[in-house]
Amino acid sequence: MTSQRTRARMIERLREKGIRNEAVLKAMAAVPRHVFVEEALASRAYEDTALPLGMGQTISQPYVVARMIELLLNGRNTLGRTLEIGAGCGYQAAVLAQLTNEVYAVERLGPLLEKAKAHMRTLQQFNVRLKHADGQFGLPEAGPFDSIIVAAAGTQVPPALLQQLAPGGRLVLPVGAGEQYLSFIEHTQQGYIETRLDAVRFVPLLSGTQ
Numbered sequence: 001m002t003s004q005r006t007r008a009r010m011i012e013r014l015r016e017k018g019i020r021n022e023a024v025l026k027a028m029a030a031v032p033r034h035v036f037v038e039e040a041l042a043s044r045a046y047e048d049t050a051l052p053l054g055m056g057q058t059i060s061q062p063y064v065v066a067r068m069i070e071l072l073l074n075g076r077n078t079l080g081r082t083l084e085i086g087a088g089c090g091y092q093a094a095v096l097a098q099l100t101n102e103v104y105a106v107e108r109l110g111p112l113l114e115k116a117k118a119h120m121r122t123l124q125q126f127n128v129r130l131k132h133a134d135g136q137f138g139l140p141e142a143g144p145f146d147s148i149i150v151a152a153a154g155t156q157v158p159p160a161l162l163q164q165l166a167p168g169g170r171l172v173l174p175v176g177a178g179e180q181y182l183s184f185i186e187h188t189q190q191g192y193i194e195t196r197l198d199a200v201r202f203v204p205l206l207s208g209t210q
Contacts, residue, residue: 007032010046014066017048021070027098028066033059036091036119053089057112057203060151064200065092068172071184071197072147073099080146083164085135085173086205090116092151093128103128104142106135108209134207138164145169153180154205162192174202 011029019025034045036059041051050058069092072079079100084093087105089112096103105128107113113132120128131139135150136158143164150161150173157175162185165171171185182197 006046010048010062013048014063017063019063019066019070021073023099024066024070024073027069027095028062030098031091031094032123033062033091035122036089036094053112053115057088057109059089059091060202065095067198068149068182069095069099071172071182072149072170080169081142081144081166082147082149083139083143083145083161084149084151085138085161086151086203087116087130088112088151090119090128090130092149093130094120094123094125096147096149097125097128100147101127104139104145105130106133106139108132108134108206110210132209134209136160136205136207140164148172150174150205151202152205153177153200153202157183157185157194158205162187165192174200177204 011025034042037045037051048063050061053059081102082096082100084105087093087107093103093105116130138160144166146166146169148161148171153174155177165187167187169187173183174180175183180200182200184195186193
């Protein structure tokens with residue numbers, strides 16, 4: 001289940017579903033997803049599906065992780081200074097860390113943040129900085145960011161995240177309450193340009209910390 005063959009099958013499924021960026025595929029292949037899921041679910045770690053983490057949260061579907069990161073990376077050599085909102089168990093942050101030297105990841109649920117920290121220690125992934133905070137406010141002390149990725153759906157784009165997006169930067173996030181879509185925002189000389197993409201399903205972006 002944790003073999004290279006199983007992981008390679010996941011990568012082939014990503015290719016079949018339209019992921020083309022070789023750097024993204026290599027990053028997805030490099031991260032052992034089974035480390036991040038509960039032991040009882042380890043046999044399903046490389047299926048293309050979201051899996052429960054507890055506390056009402058999920059580890060995102062591999063295709064969605066790859067799709068969002070591909071949007072951020074395409075045409076660039078690196079993600080640059082990157083902010084993740086909704087670190088969860090740390091899986092997506094570990095993938096991001098394959099593509100840049102600087103990842104800042106925010107998680108509002110303390111127990112999940114501790115899991116993410118433990119996973120980073122296990123993988124010796126030392127270029128991810130994790131913080132217990134309300135993601136709707138971003139991380140102003142570490143910005144501006146070249147790439148921002150959000151793993152929970154708000155009813156609108158949090159204004160703080162736009163303010164922390166560097167000129168030339170990219171933001172990808174799910175938006176919507178009932179029906180959700182993937183929003184891709186670029187900070188250009190003309191201002192912020194939004195492109196609405198695929199229909200998606202994410203847990204809601206909540207305020208406060210626990």
